[in-house]
Amino acid sequence: MKVGLFIPCYIDMLYPKVGVATYSLLKKLGVNIVYPIGQTCCGQPMANSGYQHLTCDTDQNFIEQFKNFDAVVAPSGSCVLHIKEHLKGEDNENKCKAAHIRENIYELTEFLTDILKLEGLDASFPHKVGFHQSCHGQRGLNLSSMSEKTAPYFSKPEQLLKHVDGIELIGLDKHDECCGFGGTFCVAEEAVSSKMGKDRVDDHIKNGAEYIAACDMSCLMHLEGILKRAKSNVKVVHIAEILNNESVN
Secondary structure, three states: OEEEEOOOHHHHHHOHHHHHHHHHHHHHOOOEEEOOOOOOOOOHHHHHOOOHHHOHHHHHHHHHHHOOOOEEEEOOHHHHHHHHHHOOOOOHHHHHHHHHHHHOEEEHHHHHHHHOOOOOOOOEOOOEEEEEOOHHHHHHOOOEOOOOOOOOOOEHHHHHHOOOEOOEEOOOOOOOOOOOOOOOHHHHOHHHHHHHHHHHHHHHHHOOOOEEEEOOHHHHHHHHHHHHHOOOOOEEEEHHHHHOOOOOO
């Protein structure tokens, strides 16, 4: 299987170590992973702002970059969900290519659990970690169960983290509440977004977290800003960095 690595633009620009950790982890696991250097933003910010019609060029570029891969993997549930739901081609040929990509794009932990069937990891992270369930991954990609539904609890990311030596996953009072980031929502409704983020941070701190982990660096970026303004010692870490056994400072 030839796999294309999609690194969202905000990770590429602001948190490149997450992209490196994702690539390194997949290589360690024997995945034939390739990073197409011509990739750009997937178009989600424009679509979220009501300008889906302006994403034609980003769609076409995404198709060109990833059309020849058996699968595409990204360390971001929100970007993966956007591609799954909105990627389109302008003619019949590109529509077929877009459909292939939509059907074969995976968030990182989804790929590890559902495709690679990963059961063990050579990783160590001796810290107390609170895991934040990001909304797009949870409710859009079904990475974990939802408290509003009467169903057995599951979490694909936490399933992977339980294999990490030394990690202590702490319990949270509200394990699947939104952090308030929501992409453009945090700009349009900054007061509400900030209050929601503070609530999530307080839940983790109250329960003794040293780190807040998640599958989406966008949510962690929002929470990190709140933590830094409060001069908290709690840090954020992407799940790829933990699973890759990186030293996180």
